[in-house]
Amino acid sequence: MTSDNGAEEVRSMWQEQPCAPFQMTPPELRRKMTRLQRQLLIRDSIVYCCCLVEIAAFGWMLIALPQWMLRIGSILVIFGMAFLIAQIVLDQRKRKLARTEASGLGTTNSLAFYRDELARQRDFHRGIWLWSRIGALFPALLVFGFAAVIALPYPANLPGYVVLGVTLLMLPLAICLNHIRSRNYQCRINAVSKIMKAQD
Amino acid sequence: MPTVESTQDELYKEAVASYGPALVRLARAWEFDEDARKDLLQEIHLALWRSFKTFDARCSERTWIYRVAHNAATSHVLRSRRGRSIPLVSIEEIEEQGGIASENHIAATVERGQVLDRLYALIQRLNPIDRQVILLYLDGIDAAAIGDVTGISPGYVATKIHRIKTILAERFRNGGNHDQR
Numbered sequence: 001m002t003s004d005n006g007a008e009e010v011r012s013m014w015q016e017q018p019c020a021p022f023q024m025t026p027p028e029l030r031r032k033m034t035r036l037q038r039q040l041l042i043r044d045s046i047v048y049c050c051c052l053v054e055i056a057a058f059g060w061m062l063i064a065l066p067q068w069m070l071r072i073g074s075i076l077v078i079f080g081m082a083f084l085i086a087q088i089v090l091d092q093r094k095r096k097l098a099r100t101e102a103s104g105l106g107t108t109n110s111l112a113f114y115r116d117e118l119a120r121q122r123d124f125h126r127g128i129w130l131w132s133r134i135g136a137l138f139p140a141l142l143v144f145g146f147a148a149v150i151a152l153p154y155p156a157n158l159p160g161y162v163v164l165g166v167t168l169l170m171l172p173l174a175i176c177l178n179h180i181r182s183r184n185y186q187c188r189i190n191a192v193s194k195i196m197k198a199q200d
Numbered sequence: 201m202p203t204v205e206s207t208q209d210e211l212y213k214e215a216v217a218s219y220g221p222a223l224v225r226l227a228r229a230w231e232f233d234e235d236a237r238k239d240l241l242q243e244i245h246l247a248l249w250r251s252f253k254t255f256d257a258r259c260s261e262r263t264w265i266y267r268v269a270h271n272a273a274t275s276h277v278l279r280s281r282r283g284r285s286i287p288l289v290s291i292e293e294i295e296e297q298g299g300i301a302s303e304n305h306i307a308a309t310v311e312r313g314q315v316l317d318r319l320y321a322l323i324q325r326l327n328p329i330d331r332q333v334i335l336l337y338l339d340g341i342d343a344a345a346i347g348d349v350t351g352i353s354p355g356y357v358a359t360k361i362h363r364i365k366t367i368l369a370e371r372f373r374n375g376g377n378h379d380q381r
Contacts, residue, residue, distance in 0.1 A: 110328070188327070195356070
């Protein structure tokens with residue numbers, strides 16, 4: 001048997017396989033679209049709520065705690081968390097556009113589309129996106145934890161030790177996990193680039 | 201004069217009438233799990249319907265439909281694969297590695313359904329681009345059209361197809377026949 005005959009046989013089998021018909025009516029599609037947009041809105045609202053709760057909590061500390069070091073720490077944490085949330089919102093917005101605005105799906109070929117998607121995900125885990133996130137959040141938490149440790153008497157300063165400990169533990173972990181993810185995406189981008197080069 | 205919405209609805213209906221089964225096969229090839237497959241199929245249909253709002257016939261309807269479907273599937277799978285590290289391979293690696301259905305060409309004696317299951321399993325091990333090439337090939341699309349959909353040059357597609365044919369012939373030999381050898 002030649003490879004052409006064998007492949008043709010499999011190809012016929014593939015095309016003849018029974019497929020349960022599936023179709024959505026335009027009203028169903030419109031309902032589905034509305035539902036999808038509502039789901040995305042709810043997800044965004046959760047992020048905004050977290051942001052408000054965090055600002056309220058540290059805002060309360062800013063007013064209630066008399067120690068100026070803790071106040072500075074609170075302000076830095078508020079800014080750091082707000083920056084982190086803003087990044088997540090921006091990333092979600094990009095993904096939302098990809099899901100709800102479908103015109104780009106038809107005008108972009110698969111190779112370019114796949115590469116762009118991978119690059120977008122990689123960029124979230126490295127470079128300016130990653131370091132600005134870490135730079136905004138971790139020093140703030142360290143300052144807040146350190147301030148709590150030295151400004152409050154024992155045992156009220158114990159949460160400060162916890163914040164410091166967790167922050168110092170999380171920092172290398174966050175860098176390491178983001179590095180692994182970005183490297184993973186980069187490997188896949190390299191594979192796509194290899195295909196692009198191979199056809200030149 | 202037809203409105204944008206009615207044209208969009210008409211184009212969608214025509215697309216489903218012509219390519220509905222291909223979309224079902226595509227969803228199955230990207231997602232084994234039945235619920236996930238259903239979600240993906242709905243997502244593809246939604247993307248297709250939405251996309252027709254801006255369809256300007258600069259490429260053929262078939263190219264547009266396959267691009268939207270494959271890109272929507274890629275996006276869906278990248279989203280669901282977040283945090284998972286399933287290694288995907290290329291057509292070339294499949295050939296080198298052996299693996300699926302390689303045991304004594306057992307496809308010769310198994311039922312057609314089993315051959316298709318093995319074929320789906322093989323497809324799901326492939327990286328998205330090679331997966332698209334093999335799916336388009338299996339759907340009977342020629343190399344030039346596969347190039348339009350994927351962005352890969354027809355010459356390179358032809359090389360890939362050659363490998364695909366060899367793999368299919370060797371691993372699924374006589375898969376369509378029910379005779380026992």
